[in-house]
Amino acid sequence: MGWTHRRLAKGLLFWPALLGFAFLGPRSRLCRMGLAGSSGETLSYQDEDYWEQRYKTGDKGANPDRIDDRGIGWLCGYKGPLQETLQAITAGDRSKVILNVGCGLDRLSPEIYADGYTNLLSSDISAHAIAEMQKSTAEDMPMAKWLVDDIMDMSVPSESVDIVVDKGTLDALLIRPQPFSCAAKALREIQRALKVGGIYLMITHGRGDPDAWRLPLLAMPHLSFNVAKTPDMGGFFIFVCTKLPSDSGDAEEAWRKAEEWARERDQEDQEAEFAAIDDVGQ
Numbered sequence: 001m002g003w004t005h006r007r008l009a010k011g012l013l014f015w016p017a018l019l020g021f022a023f024l025g026p027r028s029r030l031c032r033m034g035l036a037g038s039s040g041e042t043l044s045y046q047d048e049d050y051w052e053q054r055y056k057t058g059d060k061g062a063n064p065d066r067i068d069d070r071g072i073g074w075l076c077g078y079k080g081p082l083q084e085t086l087q088a089i090t091a092g093d094r095s096k097v098i099l100n101v102g103c104g105l106d107r108l109s110p111e112i113y114a115d116g117y118t119n120l121l122s123s124d125i126s127a128h129a130i131a132e133m134q135k136s137t138a139e140d141m142p143m144a145k146w147l148v149d150d151i152m153d154m155s156v157p158s159e160s161v162d163i164v165v166d167k168g169t170l171d172a173l174l175i176r177p178q179p180f181s182c183a184a185k186a187l188r189e190i191q192r193a194l195k196v197g198g199i200y201l202m203i204t205h206g207r208g209d210p211d212a213w214r215l216p217l218l219a220m221p222h223l224s225f226n227v228a229k230t231p232d233m234g235g236f237f238i239f240v241c242t243k244l245p246s247d248s249g250d251a252e253e254a255w256r257k258a259e260e261w262a263r264e265r266d267q268e269d270q271e272a273e274f275a276a277i278d279d280v281g282q
């Protein structure tokens with residue numbers, strides 16, 4: 001597949017300027033999109049209940065722009081690079097425990113299940129999406145589990161999962177307020193849920209330079225991943241992150257440093273955003 005392999009030394013990468021640029025572009029465009037909430041106010045991607053509202057109403061935020069999220073989903077379907085990657089990392093072992101975080105109404109979980117991976121747990125922050133998926137797949141996916149869960153504070157037991165699949169979910173957190181702090185929490189939870197040697201598959205969009213705005217997140221001090229990345233697969237990349245055995249260092253101290261790093265990046269991001277707003281206003 002010609003992947004770029006790189007072992008990330010903790011704290012090796014530090015590219016605040018590039019990160020600021022990378023997040024500002026998509027985020028400042030996206031937060032202008034809004035949808036009318038139940039109380040009449042305008043909601044945007046920045047709102048906590050954005051996804052619940054969107055899945056309930058089919059309104060994606062730029063009125064009257066309606067969408068049916070039951071289609072192909074975000075970034076890619078299962079067949080092609082994603083299926084090939086899953087086949088390669090499981091060596092065809094269909095007993096692996098897979099967790100699809102932020103599954104939404106996408107067809108990915110049904111397709112993974114139909115491919116024989118029946119030890120499948122799918123979660124999302126949206127209760128509406130989970131209820132709908134559970135109902136619509138009850139007959140075809142009897143062994144599947146569905147869970148309303150926040151990726152930043154998961155109820156999944158530690159070291160219980162072989163593979164975490166994330167298609168566009170970290171991307172979605174990165175357009176929320178305090179994107180770096182959100183990412184730090186989500187990645188901590190993913191690492192916790194994975195068995196040692198387990199793999200986090202991050203499928204992420206191809207805007208900007210993913211080396212510049214995803215690798216620093218994966219190199220935060222509290223994380224211990226070996227990272228490989230596909231080339232551009234047609235507007236998306238797959239990061240294959242293998243959980244390494246934890247070193248004997250102080251986990252709490254590593255988390256404190258990660259929180260501090262994320263807070264500083266969030267602060268820079270805010271300041272850059274205010275500066276951009278000021279520029280527009282002048």
Ligand SMILES: C[S@@+](CC[C@H](N)C(=O)[O-])C[C@H]1O[C@@H](n2cnc3c(N)ncnc32)[C@H](O)[C@@H]1O
Pocket residue numbers: 051052072073074075101102103104105106108123124125126129149150151152166167168169171172173
């Ligand atoms: C860009 S969509 C991707 C959906 C689906 N994975 C796909 O590929 O079509 C992002 C998904 O992340 C979910 N999400 C957003 N914030 C979340 C959180 N804090 N915890 C869990 N899921 C979240 C949303 O409800 C939504 O389903």
